[in-house]
Amino acid sequence: xxxxxxxxxGGTGKTTVAVNLALSLxxxxxIDCDVEEPNCNLFLNRELDQLTEVSSMIxxxxxxxxxxxxxxxxxxxxxxxxxxxxxxxxxxxxxxxxGGCIMVCPEGAIQEHEIVTGIIRKTSGDDKxxxxxxxxxxxxxxxxxxxxxxxxKKNIDPGKTSIIDAPPGTACPVLTTLEDxxxxxxxxxxxxxxLHDLKLAVEVVRTLEIPxxxxxxxxxxxxxxxxxxxxxxxxxxxMKIPHDTxxxxxxxxxxxxxxxxxxxxxxxxxxxxxxxxxxxREIET
Amino acid sequence: xxxxxxxxxxGGTGKTTITAAIASMTENAIIADCDVDAPNLHLxxxxxxxxxxxxxxxxxxxxxxxxxxxxxxxxxNCNFDAIHxxxxxxxxxxxxxxxxxxxxxxxxxKMINNPSGSVFxxxxxxxxxxxxxxxxxxEASGKLVTAVKEHAASLxxxxxxxxxICDGPPGTGCPVxxxxxxxxxxxxxxxxxxxxxxxxxxxxxxxxxxxxxxxxCINKYNINEGNTKQIESSCEENGIMVAGKLPYxxxxxxxxxxxxxxxxxxxxxxxxxxxxIWRKVRSKLCEDQ
Ligand code: SF4
Ligand code: SF4
Ligand code: SF4
Ligand code: SF4
Numbered sequence: 001x002x003x004x005x006x007x008x009x010g011g012t013g014k015t016t017v018a019v020n021l022a023l024s025l026x027x028x029x030x031i032d033c034d035v036e037e038p039n040c041n042l043f044l045n046r047e048l049d050q051l052t053e054v055s056s057m058i059x060x061x062x063x064x065x066x067x068x069x070x071x072x073x074x075x076x077x078x079x080x081x082x083x084x085x086x087x088x089x090x091x092x093x094x095x096x097x098x099g100g101c102i103m104v105c106p107e108g109a110i111q112e113h114e115i116v117t118g119i120i121r122k123t124s125g126d127d128k129x130x131x132x133x134x135x136x137x138x139x140x141x142x143x144x145x146x147x148x149x150x151x152x153k154k155n156i157d158p159g160k161t162s163i164i165d166a167p168p169g170t171a172c173p174v175l176t177t178l179e180d181x182x183x184x185x186x187x188x189x190x191x192x193x194x195l196h197d198l199k200l201a202v203e204v205v206r207t208l209e210i211p212x213x214x215x216x217x218x219x220x221x222x223x224x225x226x227x228x229x230x231x232x233x234x235x236x237x238x239m240k241i242p243h244d245t246x247x248x249x250x251x252x253x254x255x256x257x258x259x260x261x262x263x264x265x266x267x268x269x270x271x272x273x274x275x276x277x278x279x280x281r282e283i284e285t
Numbered sequence: 286x287x288x289x290x291x292x293x294x295x296g297g298t299g300k301t302t303i304t305a306a307i308a309s310m311t312e313n314a315i316i317a318d319c320d321v322d323a324p325n326l327h328l329x330x331x332x333x334x335x336x337x338x339x340x341x342x343x344x345x346x347x348x349x350x351x352x353x354x355x356x357x358x359x360x361x362n363c364n365f366d367a368i369h370x371x372x373x374x375x376x377x378x379x380x381x382x383x384x385x386x387x388x389x390x391x392x393x394x395k396m397i398n399n400p401s402g403s404v405f406x407x408x409x410x411x412x413x414x415x416x417x418x419x420x421x422x423x424e425a426s427g428k429l430v431t432a433v434k435e436h437a438a439s440l441x442x443x444x445x446x447x448x449x450i451c452d453g454p455p456g457t458g459c460p461v462x463x464x465x466x467x468x469x470x471x472x473x474x475x476x477x478x479x480x481x482x483x484x485x486x487x488x489x490x491x492x493x494x495x496x497x498x499x500x501x502c503i504n505k506y507n508i509n510e511g512n513t514k515q516i517e518s519s520c521e522e523n524g525i526m527v528a529g530k531l532p533y534x535x536x537x538x539x540x541x542x543x544x545x546x547x548x549x550x551x552x553x554x555x556x557x558x559x560x561x562i563w564r565k566v567r568s569k570l571c572e573d574q
Contacts, residue, residue, distance in 0.1 A: 009323040010455045011297010015480070036456040037295055037487060039480045077343070077383055098364050098382030140490050143427065143459035146378075168296055168455055169322035172424040175377050192541055193301065193325045200323055204421055221535075223542050248533075252509035254479035 001280045002162045003272075004181040006205070007188060008197025010037075010168035013217035013241065014187045016251060018165040019043045020258045021185075022131040024268035029162040031155070032135035033177040035118060035148045040165055043256045044130055048121040054136070054151045055114045056097040056144065061088050065109035072101035072110060093141060118148035122155070131163070145173040153177075161272075170200050175208070183279045184212040185238065190222035195229055202235060211279050213238040239271055286441050287570050290319070290468040290497075292453035292461060293475065294484030299504040300474045302537045302547065303559070304452040305329045308411045309546040310563050314448040316409065317437040318416040319464040321402070321429045326452045329544055332407030332414045340417065340429055342401035343381030346374050352393035359385035359394060377422045404432050406440065413440050427459035434467070448570075457491045465492060470570050471499045472528070477512035485516065489523065499525055500569050502562055506530035526569065529562035531555065 005018040019040055022030040032038040041048060059072070059081065066088055073081040073088075080095035081088065092115065102110045118138040123130070136152035138145055145167065153176075156162050166177040166184075178184060184205045188198040198214070205212040213236040216226055221243035230237050241247065250257045258265045291307070293300040305326060308316045318326040346367070348359070353372050360368045363385055367378035376399070386394040401423035407414045415436040417429050437449050451468070454460040465471055471492050475485040485501070492499045501520050506513040513530065520527050532555070540550035548556050 009296040009325075011295055036458045037484055039295075039483065042479045042483055075383065075387070077381060096380050096382060098380065098384050099362070100382055100384045100387060103362075103384065103387065138458065140457060140487065141462075141494055143462065145458060146424075169426075170421050171322055171419070171426050172377055172422060175422050191538055192328050192544070196325060196328055197323045200421070207421055222538050248508055252476075252478035252481075252512060 001183070001276055002156065002164060002181040003275065004164040004166050004178050004184045006166035006174065006178065006184055006186055006201055007168065008170065008199070008201040012187045012189050012194060012197070015039045015043070015165055016217070017185065017187050017215055018163050019256050020264065021268045021272065022163040023256050023258050024265045025131070025161055025272055027160065028131045029157060029160050030131040030133045031152065031162055031164045032133065033149050033152060034165055034167040035136035035138040035145050035152070035173070036167065038135040038137055041133055041135060042254050044123070044133055045254065046123040046127065046130060046133060047125065048133070048135070049124040051120045051122050051155070052151065053116045054118040054120065054148045055116050056147060057099065057112045058092045058095045058097060058115055059090055059101050059110045060113035061090060062109050062111060063088065065107045067107055069106065071104045071106065075100050075104045093143070096144070117142045117144055120148070120152050120155070146176045149173055149176045170204050174204060178205070178208055178210060181210060182281055183275050184210045185215055186212055187215045187217055188226055189218050190216055190220070190224070190226045192225065194222070195225045198226060198229065202233070213275070216240045218243040239267065286447060286449065288449045288451065288468045289470050289472060289566065289570060290451040290453045290465050291472045291474060292465065292488060293455060293473065294457065294488035295480070296323070296455040298474045298476050298481065299531070299537060301325045301452050302541065303474055303502065303504070304450060305546040306548050306559050307563055308450055309548045310560065311411070311448060311450065313444070313446050314412055314450050315437045315441045315444065315446045316412065316414040317433050317449055317451045318414070319430045319433055319451045319460070320454045321417045321419045321426050321433065321460065322454060324416055324418070327416055329541065329546060330409040330411065330414060331544060332405070332409045332416065334405045334407045336406050338404050339400050340402040340404050340432055341398050342423055342428055343399065344396040345376055345379040345381050345399045346385050346394050347397045348372050348374060349393045349395070352391045354391055356390065358388050358390060362388045402429050404429070404436055406436060413444060415440065426454070427463040430454065430460045430463035434464070457487050461491060462495065465495055465497050468497050470566070471497050472566055473499055473501045474504055475501060475516060476505045477503060477509045477516060479512070482512060482516060489525065500528050500566060501525055502528050503530045505533040507532045526565070528565040528569070529558060531558055
């Protein structure tokens with residue numbers, strides 16, 4: 001079963017929930033899809049091995065064949081190529097790797113050139129106490145997160161339970177992450193900011209028709225508006241994690257709180273079984 | 286005119302709360318909410334919308350099923366798997382590159398304008414504000430950030446404003462790059478957790494990469510004083526000034542619930558610390574003249 005952990009925005013405790021839930025389960029996979037800032041391993045602290053590189057194609061101009069006809073730069077909708085009389089320039093960071101310029105060049109003056117935009121890593125060795133972690137990492141200055149996420153998700157083992165840490169926001173990287181998951185846990189805070197971001201996140205999962213429930217983090221630190229919203233909108237509140245200095249302290253040290261506060265493990269296991277009972281789909285063969 | 290952008294590497298560090306507080310300490314500034322994926326600043330500043338303009342991100346492909354013969358040439362050439370086998374377009378995946386339009390032998394594909402959000406010019410109790418809303422699943426948030434900044438710049442010219450204050454988006458990707466482009470100073474808000482330190486390192490790589498001067502503010506510093514020391518010394522090594530430290534306190538949440546900035550909410554130790562931070566940020570902004 002694939003369970004994604006999402007929130008309209010970062011900083012609500014999404015990674016905390018993902019890590020603690022994965023640690024509470026036996027033999028789970030943890031998939032860190034927040035490829036701009038993968039943080040799960042800060043809490044697991046495992047050795048990671050590089051599995052693959054994610055690359056994309058950018059054009060490379062063979063200038064001696066170029067007649068400066070401008071067909072490529074006219075075609076490119078991302079301003080990644082500029083032709084000025086007797087000069088042609090490419091701007092690789094703007095390129096979306098559509099391959100169009102190569103198709104339109106009448107002189108065959110454009111070649112494909114592969115660049116690495118990110119990497120996929122996984123925990124090395126076997127550690128039965130800790131979940132198997134896969135993470136994607138987008139290179140600094142690169143903007144295309146979705147291809148890295150798609151590549152990362154290929155590692156999901158349908159025979160296992162996968163806990164997927166989604167990126168923040170409501171844009172394509174989130175949709176790419178949530179595509180085909182069985183259930184989504186939305187993590188929020190009981191504040192006006194938290195409520196506003198939660199509404200956006202609920203809209204996303206409703207659009208995608210993914211069953212979902214809420215975990216309220218730092219419960220008790222704000223007001224009741226999130227609970228009222230959930231009641232009015234018929235959204236299930238799965239769990240409340242209290243506003244607790246011990247939890248904040250452990251978080252700041254990078255220690256998952258289920259490791260120090262054992263009774264939480266039970267709560268996460270119960271949470272998981274209740275979701276599994278109701279939403280787990282038959283595994284296709 | 287100067288541009289200050291407040292960023293954090295990740296959400297939840299108190300960036301928006303600090304932006305709102307700064308906005309209430311300045312006069313003659315334009316406020317811009319560049320966190321277009323999940324804007325929050327309007328919840329405190331309660332802008333009154335004066336005018337709204339549609340935002341068009343990328344065009345997307347549209348297939349005319351009357352003309353389509355089902356040859357699949359478009360599907361084979363789309364590098365983004367955006368065309369379903371029934372020859373409809375997945376609007377989330379379509380990058381609007383125009384390749385399918387180019388290769389279709391039947392001229393069955395047209396690129397059409399795709400409204401993907403709105404930009405608002407508004408008025409708040411602290412002056413003009415530009416903010417935006419992105420439709421769910423739209424990727425062009427970097428472009429929308431640029432649109433917000435353009436609106437802010439023209440408002441700044443009209444009003445002869447001295448400063449544009451941008452609440453930046455989280456992360457290190459496209460929207461952040463759009464937000465910091467052209468900024469005179471980035472105020473990075475961080476917190477002393479392991480992940481906070483990690484995010485700070487990543488965001489400093491980004492500001493370095495684009496040569497934007499940076500200054501740091503440590504929020505909730507007393508949650509982990511050891512980590513706070515570590516942040517301070519690594520900032521020192523990197524030649525980045527720490528503008529100040531804010532304690533873990535109930536004040537920000539209380540102010541937020543009351544829809545007030547921390548400065549408006551009440552004069553206390555917390556707001557005094559913030560005033561000091563703003564003084565340092567302001568002198569840093571001026572010194573880089
Ligand atoms: S591959 Fe596409 S985006 Fe990149 S330069 Fe060529 S036309 Fe532009
Ligand atoms: S289309 Fe080919 S020949 Fe024409 S300007 Fe581009 S690279 Fe040169
Ligand atoms: S290339 Fe044109 S005709 Fe062929 S399947 Fe695509 S839309 Fe239809
Ligand atoms: S415009 Fe580009 S991305 Fe969109 S469907 Fe056509 S080929 Fe694919």
